[in-house]
Amino acid sequence: MIARLHPNHRKIQELKKHLYQISAGYSGECNVDPYIERTHFPQLTKIFTNVHLCISPNFTFEVDTLIISEKYVLIVEVKNLKETVRFIPNPPHLKQELETGDEAVFNCPVYQIETNKSNLNEWLRQRGITLKTQGILVLANPNTVVKDVPPDFPIVYKKQITYYLQNLRSTGVVLSATQIYDITQQIQNDQKKFSPFPLCSYYNIDVNDLRTGLLCRYCNKHLRRNNRETWYCEYCSKDALDPFNDGIKDWLKLVKNSITNEECRGFLELKNPNAARYALSKSSLVKKGKSTATFYISGNRRAITDK
Numbered sequence: 454m455i456a457r458l459h460p461n462h463r464k465i466q467e468l469k470k471h472l473y474q475i476s477a478g479y480s481g482e483c484n485v486d487p488y489i490e491r492t493h494f495p496q497l498t499k500i501f502t503n504v505h506l507c508i509s510p511n512f513t514f515e516v517d518t519l520i521i522s523e524k525y526v527l528i529v530e531v532k533n534l535k536e537t538v539r540f541i542p543n544p545p546h547l548k549q550e551l552e553t554g555d556e557a558v559f560n561c562p563v564y565q566i567e568t569n570k571s572n573l574n575e576w577l578r579q580r581g582i583t584l585k586t587q588g589i590l591v592l593a594n595p596n597t598v599v600k601d602v603p604p605d606f607p608i609v610y611k612k613q614i615t616y617y618l619q620n621l622r623s624t625g626v627v628l629s630a631t632q633i634y635d636i637t638q639q640i641q642n643d644q645k646k647f648s649p650f651p652l653c654s655y656y657n658i659d660v661n662d663l664r665t666g667l668l669c670r671y672c673n674k675h676l677r678r679n680n681r682e683t684w685y686c687e688y689c690s691k692d693a694l695d696p697f698n699d700g701i702k703d704w705l706k707l708v709k710n711s712i713t714n715e716e717c718r719g720f721l722e723l724k725n726p727n728a729a730r731y732a733l734s735k736s737s738l739v740k741k742g743k744s745t746a747t748f749y750i751s752g753n754r755r756a757i758t759d760k
């Protein structure tokens with residue numbers, strides 16, 4: 454999106470701020486995910502990152518990482534904190550103490566996890582499942598010193614999460630295979646409501662503000678044509694391997710989930726319908742409709758032709 458906007462567009466700052474949240478969950482950004490993936494989980498375990506769940510039309514909550522297995526439902530909250538942090542119980546908050554003597558106050562992560570646990574318990578209860586979810590705080594920075602830790606609340610460094618998960622005690626089976634399947638479906642349904650795509654409508658950006666043409670994927674400048682098949686960037690001195698496909702993918706993420714020949718021609722600045730037809734046929738999109746009503750959507754070609 455940022456590549457397709459002029460650098461001084463009014464939305465650039467907001468977009469840059471949100472970029473991380475969209476592309477990778479916070480736990481991924483802090484490099485905690487590889488330690489979770491290393492764990493030998495029970496067979497039916499599902500792991501979700503950056504989950505938004507809806508308790509009522511006006512109330513949603515967010516979980517960094519949610520692990521659902523037959524034996525437990527666990528919320529993993531990741532914090533990247535510097536130097537020394539101290540838990541202050543009343544009112545609950547976290548005080549960061551830097552060597553420079555500077556102090557900063559943060560929301561108490563334990564309080565945050567406890568709130569999310571009760572939200573998740575309620576979300577499950579609304580779906581006919583009564584169980585107590587668990588929570589753990591993971592410190593992404595191995596040098597963080599923690600003081601006055603609340604008793605009975607699990608806090609580990611990211612390297613210890615694998616061991617913790619493998620030894621997590623449970624009171625037996627809390628969810629059946631069917632329940633895990635149903636919960637998975639419902640979580641995925643709730644995510645659709647929070648999908649930021651297409652980004653133009655999510656961020657309220659006029660489609661006409663987008664830069665058209667074929668852009669370099671490294672520096673976002675316009676590509677130059679070498680010959681019929683190849684394009685290159687004169688700033689990076691790099692060949693563009695598949696600039697048409699990159700451009701079409703941009704359109705699908707930014708504008709809408711389908712594209713017509715005319716839209717493709719305009720967005721990629723192609724000279725005629727044949728050039729657009731060629732670009733679209735080389736993409737992995739599926740053709741729908743006939744003659745002037747033809748449009749293309751992403752999907753599985755095989756599944757469509759099988760019908």
Ligand SMILES: [Zn+2]
Pocket residue numbers: 669670671672673674686687688689690
């Ligand atoms: Zn370039």
